[in-house]
Amino acid sequence: MATYQVVNExxxxxxxxxITSDRAELLIAQQGAQILSYQHVGEPPLLWLSDQAIFRQGKSxxxxxxxxxxxxxxxxRNPEAVQGMFHGTQAPAHGLARTRDWKLLGIxxxxxxxxxxxELPEAQGDLPHWPHDVELKLLIVMGDALELTLTSRNRGNSSVTISQALHSYFAVSDVREARVEGVEGLDYIETLADWEQRQQQGALTFAGETDRIYLNTPGQLSIVDPHWNRRITLNSxxxxSAVIWNPWTDRAQALPDMADDGWQRMLCIETANVWDDVVELKPGAVHALHVAIGSEGL
Incomplete structure (x- = not known):
């Protein structure tokens, strides 16, 4: 049985x-309940932490x-039902949860x-310009795999429609050598070409900026990294739906919290409910968005 050590930093x-065990190390921030890094002992990181990351309140x-x-x-860019939930004028990118302090319920x-x-208590009616009552919890299980479950329960008297994602940054040896399997034949939205719908031919490889929404995704996607002799598996x-993103050269240079060559070492596959996959929660309804992240040798 693994033993764990928890240190507040x-x-x-x-x-x-x-949080460290004899098998892995995990770093979590209270803001956003955001996992910052994760790696198995003696191996390269599984989740990527920018070496120019900015640790500032109010900024993911x-x-x-x-x-x-x-x-x-x-x-x-969200469906009207999602837009209509927000009653303000300035809507921050990626919602309201990632820059707020969550409550640690237990380890x-x-x-x-x-x-x-x-848990994010503010989601129960206290988020600015989002007057809905939803119990929002994130469960992280650190075992053979790293499992994340984001659960939304509508405590109010009217339906709530949300889009959401676990915006995972994966570490790769060189994104130009990596490929994503499991997307073969899928339709996707090419956001860099006027949001056209296209179809994926073969596995996804990377030769430029990538920002795609994949539709009707299977239960497992994987990142094959030949140089590190590793396959990262995502079971959702x-x-x-899933979003696959890499900023490549120009976008990376414009990001203050990423090194100019940082794009080479990361790849985002975001387990999501977006586009035609948004979630309508009727009163009392519960939805759980889950991903298990594992790795194996090639």
Whole structure:
């Protein structure tokens, strides 16, 4: 049975917890309940932390797994039902949850894993310009795989429609050598070409800026990294859409929290409910967005 050590740390302005076992190490920030880094002992990181990351209150960190909720990306690109939930004028990208402090409900060992649970109490009617009552929790299970479950329960008297994503930044040896399997034959939205719908031919490889919404995704996607002799697996539930993103050269140079060559070492595959996959929560309804992240040799 694995033994775990939990240490409270301060990174810039952010309160964090570093959790280590004999198998892996995990760093989590209270802001956004955001995983910042994760790696198995003796191996390269699985989740990528920018070496120019900015740890500032009110700013999501370029790292790990930001939680995008109750909308993903630009609100104006979301379906009208999602847009109509927000009553303000300035809608921050990727929603309201990722820059707020979550409440740590507990850290406990269960079988051969560690369970870390967070809640965002503000989601129960106190988010600015989003007057809905939703119980929002994130459960992180650190075991053989790293499992994340984002659960939304509508406590109000009217339906709530959300888009969301677990915006995972994966570490790769060189994105130009990596490929994503599981997307073969899928339709996707090419956001860099007027949001055209296209069809994926073969596995996805990278030769330029990439920002795509894949539709009707299967339960498993994987990143094949030949140089590190590794396959990263993503097994998801409660989702049939995924966003795959890499900023490449020009976009990376424009990001203050990413090195000019940082794009080479990361790849985002975001387990999501976006586009035609948004979630309508009727009163009392519950939805769980889940991904299990694992790795294996080639």
């Amino acid at each position: 301060q990174h810039g302005e952010l309160n964090c917890w570093r 960190v370029r790292a790990g797994v930001p939680v995008c909720w109750p909308w993903f990306g630009n609100l104006q 406990e060992e269960a079988a051969s894993a560690l369970r870390i649970e967070f 539930r409660g989702s049939r």
